[in-house]
Amino acid sequence: MTMSITIIGASSGPGRMLYEALLGDGIPVTGIARNPRNIPTNSTAQFVQLDANDTAALARLVNKNTLLVHCSRPEILTTLIARKPDMSRLIALGSTRIYTRFPDDKCARLAAMSHAIWMSEIPATLLHPTMIYGAPGLNNIERIVQMARMSPIIPLPNNGESLIQPVLASDVVKAIRACIDNHSSIGKTIAVPGKSPTTYRRFVELCIEFSGEKCRVVSIPITLLSLLAPLTHLLPGVPVITQDEVRRLLENKDFSTEDLDNLSIEPVALDVGLKSLLFEEKPKSDI
Incomplete structure (x- = not known):
């Protein structure tokens, strides 16, 4: 059975842009979000309206053939992983906020997500973008x-x-897609800064x-x-x-662009x- 891509947080931000890019390329994809926000669908792209806080229902939507791309709040993925879902791969979007000298609640949630990912047995890639601009729903x-x-x-x-070092949302999407195609990114934490x-x-x-x-x-x-x-x-x-x-x-x-260089991405x-x-x-x- 062919691996399918499922995106949590497909109604806004990089998740929305990734969903529409895969749809445009005819790649099978399922988008999950609480609010559909006029998300397009076709024969290869479907949308599931679901509050991702319902991780029990979320876990039922993934299986051993699912490549899950998480573009929503970190605590959702932390809770989902605790349910030990069966999936093929995981690509999660975090934030370089995790490296701040002035940690807040979001930093704690990012750290908990990172810990959950690397303590699990899921083949995973964790992307930490800097401040993202140029995506629907970001302000x-x-x-x-x-x-x-x-x-x-x-x-x-x-x-x-x-x-x-703000990063354009389309470059974040390029990084996610490069990780989807590049299995050597599995097991890595990758910084995604601007140029x-x-x-x-x-x-x-x-x-x-x-x-x-x-x-x-x-x-x-x-x-x-x-x-x-x-x-x-x-x-x-x-x-x-x-x-x-x-x-x-x-x-x-400020962050090195070496990780993006290795993915052949120039921000x-x-x-x-x-x-x-x-x-x-x-x-x-x-x-």
């Missing part, structure tokens, strides 16, 4: 653009000099520039930003900023990806 870029529309300034600590590091300030400035907003980045002391962050809960329309996010603004989050440069993404979203009268 990393939208939060910055929204703030630029609401305020003449965006404050960053330490002049925004900390390094980040090269940039400062947080430059990242925000590019978002402002390509969205056409009139806003500037200003440097403020970390102590002041920490005091202002709780107030974002009180301001309608302003993205909420947590204390954990403020602390992580001071942390360098898209940040300025190219952002320009394409934000120009596509602008009304034509604004371009």
